[in-house]
Amino acid sequence: MVTTVGTETTFEKLVENLIILEHDAIAAYEKTIEKLEDPTAKQKIAEFKGDHERHVAELTRMAGTLGVTPPAEGDAKQMLTTGKISLASLIGDRTILKAMATNEIETKMAYDQAARNAVATPEAQSFFRQAFADEDRHKAWMDSAAAA
Numbered sequence: 001m002v003t004t005v006g007t008e009t010t011f012e013k014l015v016e017n018l019i020i021l022e023h024d025a026i027a028a029y030e031k032t033i034e035k036l037e038d039p040t041a042k043q044k045i046a047e048f049k050g051d052h053e054r055h056v057a058e059l060t061r062m063a064g065t066l067g068v069t070p071p072a073e074g075d076a077k078q079m080l081t082t083g084k085i086s087l088a089s090l091i092g093d094r095t096i097l098k099a100m101a102t103n104e105i106e107t108k109m110a111y112d113q114a115a116r117n118a119v120a121t122p123e124a125q126s127f128f129r130q131a132f133a134d135e136d137r138h139k140a141w142m143d144s145a146a147a148a
Contacts, residue, residue, distance in 0.1 A: 006113025
């Protein structure tokens with residue numbers, strides 16, 4: 001899936017859309033924790049969910065400095081990300097993790113684009129690069145765990 005998040009023409013809209021994306025990701029992580037059977041995988045996914053919550057906190061701080069009211073939830077895309085997990089749970093943990101890894105592709109792409117977006121401040125671009133590294137680490141673990 002190709003995302004346009006990260007390519008916005010204003011910093012305010014960039015931050016707002018990243019917050020929405022993060023809320024969608026958190027919902028998918030919650031669904032994954034609920035559906036996974038393996039306690040070790042659940043613990044790792046909960047750790048990754050904490051990264052997303054940290055991202056929301058930082059993005060919310062940015063929104064405040066911009067005078068933007070941060071979105072409190074995701075959008076309709078949340079149904080796609082959580083629905084994919086629900087369907088995958090019918091097959092098992094490995095399939096759930098594969099589905100989550102596909103969700104990470106979009107988040108990685110959004111942060112990569114945001115880190116290169118000229119409307120973002122240098123401080124924000126640095127944060128976006130760190131968030132990209134988090135997403136890259138999440139996806140790598142999910143790919144590895146799903147292949148095991």
